[in-house]
Amino acid sequence: MATVLTIYGLLGLGLIASLVKSREKTAAAFKIAGKALMKTAPSLLTVLGIVGLTLGLLTPDTISRLVGAEAGWVATLTAAVIGAITLIPSIVAFPLAGSLLRAGATVMTISAFVTTLVMVGVVTAPMEIKTLGKKFTLLRNGLGFLAALLIAGIMGVLLK
Amino acid sequence: MKILKTYLAPILIALIFIALTVVWPDAAVRSAQVTWDYFKEMALIMPAIFVLMGLMEIWIPKDKIQQWLGKQSGFRGAALAFVMGTLPTGPLYVAFPMAASLIRKGASITNMILFLGSWAALKIPQLMVEIKFLGLPFTALRFVLTLTALLIIGLVMDKILHKSPDLEWQKSAPDPARMPGIGMGMGMKAGVKPGMKPDMKPGMSTTDQKEKQSDNQT
Structure with a gap:
């Protein structure tokens, strides 16, 4: 809800200011918006479909089973990969991470999961490539994944 | 043909959904629910974001x-x-x-x-x-x-x-x-009309423009 309010609040202010200054330019802005929206629509639909599929197949239960109480590198790496692939809303992801932690998963595993979850987006890659380019997307996500593993390692050591 | 090519990925995903409905109906229903929820959110947010972008582009x-x-x-x-x-x-x-x-x-x-x-x-x-x-x-x-x-x-x-x-x-x-x-x-x-290019205002002196250009290089 805060999201919608923020965006529409900004839009309202912007539109009023724009209309006061020039109606023609406001129309031009809408034209640009329409074109950009049409161009991104296919990749947006793709992303929505993949998000649904990954969340439908990888339920919180399945994730718990995969990264559960098993310690060690395999669990951490699995958690990092799952975090990188899925796009889970934080309101679902953090309670899940919290319960996994209490169930015996290591801090390293949980921080790998949380960090790749927010830093790396495999399912949103089609849209990122469309808007920001292949090179940018690969670099951002690749380096983000490496950084997430490093962060997980440091957190695992410091928060023992 | 062009439309088919542009929408190839979404069509493929729709096919996966159909296949999933046959082999694993539970997961298909869950997936469809999630996609629908996100779709509603996007339908609400995305047009506004793009208009904001358009305004930014112009102003x-x-x-x-x-x-x-x-x-x-x-x-x-x-x-x-x-x-x-x-x-x-x-x-x-x-x-x-x-x-x-x-x-x-x-x-x-x-x-x-x-x-x-x-x-x-x-x-x-x-x-x-x-x-x-x-x-x-x-x-x-x-x-x-x-x-x-x-x-x-x-x-x-x-x-x-x-x-x-x-x-x-x-x-x-x-x-x-x-x-x-x-x-x-x-x-x-x-x-976008040529006159709207921000870094080439008509009243600008040539030295200003040169400075602008050298700014662009940095």
Whole structure:
């Protein structure tokens, strides 16, 4: 809800200011918006479909089973990969991470999961490539994944 | 044929959904529910985001973006990118078109990585949930480490993309390409008139223009 309010609040202010200054330019802005929206629509639909599929197949239960109480590198790496692939809303992801932690998963595993979850987006890659380019997307996500593993390692050591 | 090609990926995904309905109906229903929920959210947010982008494209002059978020913007530019990212404004894919538009207007790669990164990883409402379920030490440490990592990734990517720019992306510019030196010929689409080019105001003296151009080079 805060999201919608923020965006529409900004839009309202912007539109009023724009209309006061020039109606023609406001129309031009809408034209640009329409074109950009049409161009991104296919990749947006793709992303929505993949998000649904990954969340439908990888339920919180399945994730718990995969990264559960098993310690060690395999669990951490699995958690990092799952975090990188899925796009889970934080309101679902953090309670899940919290319960996994209490169930015996290591801090390293949980921080790998949380960090790749927010830093790396495999399912949103089609849209990122469309808007920001292949090179940018690969670099951002690749380096983000490496950084997430490093962060997980440091957190695992410091928060023992 | 063109439509088929453009919508190839969504069509493939629809086929996967159909196949899933046959072999594993439970998962298909769950998936469809999630996709529908996200679709509703996007249908509400996305048009507004694109109109905002259009307004930004028309009204905010390139030299201002360069000044606020460009390579020379320093600490203040980084701080601005960070604050823009932490505002409560929806999932990351909302930010991609915004970042793309800002880069074309002269924002630095480092600042945009910071913007996208804090948008995804350091959002204020998200941090609240994180503190509640994973505790303050975990959240604080992750915050500091992530911010550091984003800065390093941003600087590295800036170096790499400067040395070998993504030419394919620059050519495929969806909106008037106004990056210095490229795409000038094809930049006049989408209703933008030549007179609206911010860095070529009619009243500007030639020395001003030269200064502007040398600014662009940096």
